[in-house]
Amino acid sequence: AQSVTQPDIHITVSEGASLELRCNYSYGATPYLFWYVQSPGQGLQLLLKYFSGDTLVQGIKGFEAEFKRSQSSFNLRKPSVHWSDAAEYFCAVGESFQKLVFGTGTRLLVSP
Amino acid sequence: DTAVSQTPKYLVTQMGNDKSIKCEQNLGHDTMYWYKQDSKKFLKIMFSYNNKELIINETVPNRFSPKSPDKAHLNLHINSLELGDSAVYFCASSQEEDIGYEQYFGPGTRLTVT
Numbered sequence: 001a002q003s004v005t006q007p008d009i010h011i012t013v014s015e016g017a018s019l020e021l022r023c024n025y026s027y028g029a030t031p032y033l034f035w036y037v038q039s040p041g042q043g044l045q046l047l048l049k050y051f052s053g054d055t056l057v058q059g060i061k062g063f064e065a066e067f068k069r070s071q072s073s074f075n076l077r078k079p080s081v082h083w084s085d086a087a088e089y090f091c092a093v094g095e096s097f098q099k100l101v102f103g104t105g106t107r108l109l110v111s112p
Numbered sequence: 113d114t115a116v117s118q119t120p121k122y123l124v125t126q127m128g129n130d131k132s133i134k135c136e137q138n139l140g141h142d143t144m145y146w147y148k149q150d151s152k153k154f155l156k157i158m159f160s161y162n163n164k165e166l167i168i169n170e171t172v173p174n175r176f177s178p179k180s181p182d183k184a185h186l187n188l189h190i191n192s193l194e195l196g197d198s199a200v201y202f203c204a205s206s207q208e209e210d211i212g213y214e215q216y217f218g219p220g221t222r223l224t225v226t
Contacts, residue, residue: 032212041219041220042219042220043116043202043204043217043218043219043220044155044202044204044215044217045217046214046215049214051212088153090155098160098167098168098209098210099157099160099168100157100215102154102155102156104152104153104154105153105154105155
């Protein structure tokens with residue numbers, strides 16, 4: 001079965017600094033990969049997704065992610081973090097064409 | 113307008129009770145989902161419906177029964193509530209059942225069983 005690992009439970013970044021959140025997946029075929037963000041008390045919002053093609057994908061709110069097949073990774077990046085980016089971030093992989101499997105999330109804290 | 117709405121937002125109840133959570137989407141989507149997020153933030157799909165037909169039914173106790181009166185609504189009924197049912201339940205919808213289509217999530221219902 002497919003699985004997703006987000007090795008960092010919490011990350012603290014200074015406002016204005018760059019950010020990288022790690023995601024590793026286990027999947028036999030070409031995966032469908034997603035990053036979602038959950039703000040406190042809110043539902044999840046899709047930041048970006050990868051299906052095929054260019055391995056560097058751009059998303060909303062200035063986020064990007066890079067698919068690296070050799071490392072089974074799909075890390076999320078942002079060059080300059082804003083205080084409003086503080087949230088929980090979830091990586092997910094498509095287990096079938098109908099079902100998403102989520103990682104356990106990384107909580108991003110932004111310090112002034 | 114709220115795209116995916118859930119009621120109630122908070123639900124506190126005692127063990128053994130029966131409760132329902134309602135979900136409505138006004139996006140015209142064909143597919144709707146229920147997810148459970150436990151206290152460790154682990155998010156797992158429970159059910160999905162496409163045009164009122166059950167598509168995914170994960171290993172969920174049969175005390176949980178989804179009901180879709182029409183494609184804009186997917187309610188979750190839970191019988192004989194247990195302490196372990198305490199969680200945040202999210203409803204979501206997408207245009208079609210293919211995960212290539214973005215899933216839009218509701219704000220969640222925090223269920224606390226005492």
